Amino acid sequence: MSVDYAVVIPTVGRDSLKVVLDALEHGVGPPPREIIVVDDRPEPGPLPPTHSARVLRTGGRGPAAARNAGWRAACCEWIAFLDDDVVPPRDWKQQVTSDLAKLGLDVGASQARIVVPLPQDRRPTDWERGTAGLADARYITADMAYRRAALVHAGGFDERFPRAYREDAELALRVQAHGYRIVNGDRVTTHPVREADFFASLKQQRGNADDALVRRLLGPRWRERLGGVPGRLPWHVATTATGAFAVLCGLLGWRKAAVASGVTWAGLTAWFAAQRIAPGPRTRDEVVKMVVTSIAIPPAACAHRLRGEFRHRAVPVAGRQRRRVVLVADALDRLRTRGGAAADRSRVSRAKSSGGEPSSAKSSGGESGVVRS
Secondary structure, rough: OOOOOOEEEEEEEOOHHHHHHHHHOOOOOOHHHHOEEOOOOOOOOOOOOOOOOOOEEOOOOOOHHHHHHHHHHHOHHHHHHHHOOEEEEOOOHHHHHHHOOOOOOEEEEEEEEOOOOOOOOOOOOOOHHHHHHHHHOOOOOOOEEHHHHHHHOOOOOOOOOOOOOOOHHHHHHHHOOOOOEEEEEEEEEEEEOOOOOOOOHHOOOHHHHHHHHHHHHHHOHHHHHHHOOOOOHHHHHHHHHHHHHHHHHHHHHHHHHHHHHHHHHHHHHHHHHHHHHHOOOOHHHHHHHHHHHHHHHHHHHHHHHHHHHHHOOOOOOOOOHHHHHHHHHHHHHHHHHHHHHEEEEEEHHHHHHHHOOOOOOOOOOOOOOOOOO
């Protein structure tokens, strides 16, 4: 049974795109009906040879918008998303079609197994360990094939996510909410560790702004729903607060409080740095990088989270709007009940003052009868 599929590859112009396109062009297996490369750079530049691929441009709006442009331009039953920095095996086309051919209509997506090669002669660095987490991540689109109908029903990727962070997992939950299953395929794709600069881990803290959006879309237990581990934001808040308080006390001349807060900040920062240094290679360069970035990460994480909360403040928190409506309705009922009771008491009081007897209420809605004189 043949599989009708297209391949969509969002890119920011990395040289590694050539590896992906070569694997699709020269690999074995049933070819896709179409390959679509979506150039998401603000100002498009030269790309590696794209062979027979169609090139679209989205102007730097982020990978969510790029993937949406790609799958909406394709008319196939299945849309296979690949990142521009993965290494598909030579028989990837054979593997993906084999995965998709056996799926029923209730399956909305098939996820590949991601392998991240780490150095064998030393311990991995902090950056390498972070990339290795992709191997266990759920719903990542480094290699994920979606049924086009599922994308249509779910509305595609949420383009409010500007980075390759959380946008894939959030879509997966919406697809499942529409009754589709997401399964793991048998295909295997390699995701090498990209080179990173000194402050790469600091730049990653921008994802805290996206966590603010996820919290509003999925509710307070969003990490549990995504299958993630507890975050470090509470510790970052504590570290930042103690550091800021130490500076404030110093400016006000409160020496003892400044020293105590400063010691607490130093202890929290040292503990954070030690946790990052211990599992790594512990080379001089790695230790220096971990110490410097461990000082800068807590305030950066807090600042980005506040920025995200402010930016997405108009997005209602999942599940809270309904509770507010119920509470408002209950409050109005109580006010009406109290108003009716107050009116009855007033009539009773007037009747007694005139020597009469109150009549019974005509109904449970709070209407009272005419007082007989």
